[in-house]
Amino acid sequence: MKSTRRAIALTLVGALTATALAACSSSGSGDGDGESADGKTTLKVVSLLPGSEPEAIDAFNEQVKQFEDANPDIDVVPEEYEWKATTFAAQLAGGTLPDVFEIPFTDAKTLVENKQIADLDTQFRTLPYADKFNPAIIEAGTGPDGHVYAIPAKNVYGVGLHYNRALFESAGLDPDSPPTTWDQVREYAKKIADANPGVAGYAQMTQNNTGGWQLTVNTYSRGGRVQEVGDDGKATESLDNDGTKEALEFLQALRWEDNSMGSNFLLDWGTMNEAFAAGQVGMYTSGSDVYTSMVQSNGLDPATYGLTALPLDGDDAGVLTGGTLAAMPAKATDDKKAAAVKWIDFFYLNKLVDQDAAVKDAQTLVASDQPVGTPVLPMFSKEQYLENQEWIKDYINVPLNQMTGYTDTMFDLPLVGEPSQKTQEVYALMDPVVQAVLTDQNADIDKLLADANKQAQALLDQG
Incomplete structure (x- = not known):
């Protein structure tokens, strides 16, 4: 779940386990706690999702090599990683996370308040583009003291409707004319399911807090809000x-x-991405950036993929937006912090603002048949984003012509950030509501929501 604490609607458009992947590093592994045997700073970093395709691993290995060649005093040790709300807290408390890990926008404020992540402000300010971020984005990782604790890293997205073009065709639907209303989504879903027994014409996430996340997406798209914050x-x-x-x-x-x-x-x-890539789901909602993950981890056939704008219904309808931050454990040393910010600059950010870095990154990815050009929202500004796309236009290999329903509107989306307080806890309360509606034909929606609302308010009242 990846999102801002506040409503980014304001200006975004103006914006293998450690063992299995140890071989990804081109240097010898160290003790992982500070310096390696040869005196280098050892830095464990997030690599790819578990089970990623060999080509994706090859591309990541090459990026590690390039970084270590440019920073011979740093030994990068990649580790598989997938953020999940249900396991993250235990991983952080148990000290099993990499030195550089990823979190959704929603989580940074609480982690700062609990003194669970490191203050990276001094190191962050050394970046030449530190003051160029969209203010709403950098605010997501900023503490009450004004210091940056978590750095915007990647995947600033607006939720879209993902659909399987092959399943559309099997149901007699035009894949170049995806649905634009929720009534059409329902109509198309039934046609897909009827034409493909066992396939979900439309599917919904329901567990590990994603049920609450996507129910919030669905709520916003109909003009509702699940949480209101007063002055x-x-x-x-x-x-x-x-x-x-x-x-x-x-x-x-x-x-x-x-x-x-x-x-x-x-x-x-x-599991939703896996089912979609396997042709078992006709349509579902998620961030605009998941195409990359499905190619890297799920073997998605690009020819079957389509992306369009989320249907909106109502005067205050909006599109949920979010993103990913890079953070470190609270006890990180200054040497580790300095090394980490160099890695964050190299792997995540510099390619967005520097032409040579952008081209080098695109060349490296294309050489291993990895996606280049998946639609995301601007980290800095619309102008910077468009300039970056111009730099790498010769290397873009994602099927943008199959994503025009989204890309034609992405800079005009009425963006709304995720609920700002007790986000993951409230999402967890919403999961069983969605599950009940899908598993109990007689589910009482009013009662389910009233009970969940009472529990959620009690959480907020605890402070």
Whole structure:
């Protein structure tokens, strides 16, 4: 789940386990706690999702080599990593995370308040583009003292509707004319399910907090909000709003009236991507950036992929937006911090603002048949983003002509950030609500939402 603490709607468009992957590093491994045997700073970093394709690993290995060649005093040790709300806290407390790990925008404020991540402000300020970030994005990783604790890293996205072009064709639908309303999504989902027994015409994430995340997406798209924050900073839950009710009634109809949602109702971000890439899902909602992950980790056939804008219904309808921050454990040493910011600059950010770095990164990825050009939202500004795309235009290999329903509108999306307080805890309360609607034909939506809202408000009242 990847999102901002505040409503980024304001200006975004103006913006293998350690063992299995140890061989990714071109240098000998050290003790992992500070210096390696040859005196280098050892830096464990997030690499790829578990089970990534060999070509993706090859591309990452090459990037590690390039970094170590340029920074011979740093020994990079890559580790597989997938952020999950249900396991992250235990990993952080247990000290099993890499030195540089990734978190969603929603989590940084709480981690700062709990003194669980390192203050990276001094090192961050050495970056030549430190003052050029979209203010709403850099704010997500900034503490109450004004210091930067988590650095925007990648994947600033708006949620879109992902669809399988081959399944569209099998159902007699035009893959170049994806649905633009929720009524059309329902219609298309039934046609896909009827034409492909066992396939979900439309699927919904439901567990590991992704059920709450995507129910919030569905709520925003219908003009509702799940949390309101007053001028005094006090938050009030509103899970029982009309938008959320309509979203659940929509799922209820697809499941019990149309039988168009398949049979697996325990999906999260990773398993949804896997099912979609395998041709078992016709449509689902998620961040605009997941194409890259599905190619790297799920063997997605690009020819089958389509992306379009999220249907919007209502005067205050919006598109949930979010992103990823890079952070470090609170006890990180200054040497580790300095090494980490060099890696964050090299791997995540410099390629966005420097032409030579952008071209080198694109060349490295293309050499291993990895995606270049997946649509995301600007980290800095629209102008900077478009300039970057011009630098790498000769290397873009994603099927942008199959994503125009999204890319034609991406700079005009009415963006809304995720709920700002107790985000993951509230999402966890919403998961069983979605599951109940999809597994119990007689589920009482009003009661489910009233109960969840009461529990969520109690969480907020705890402070």
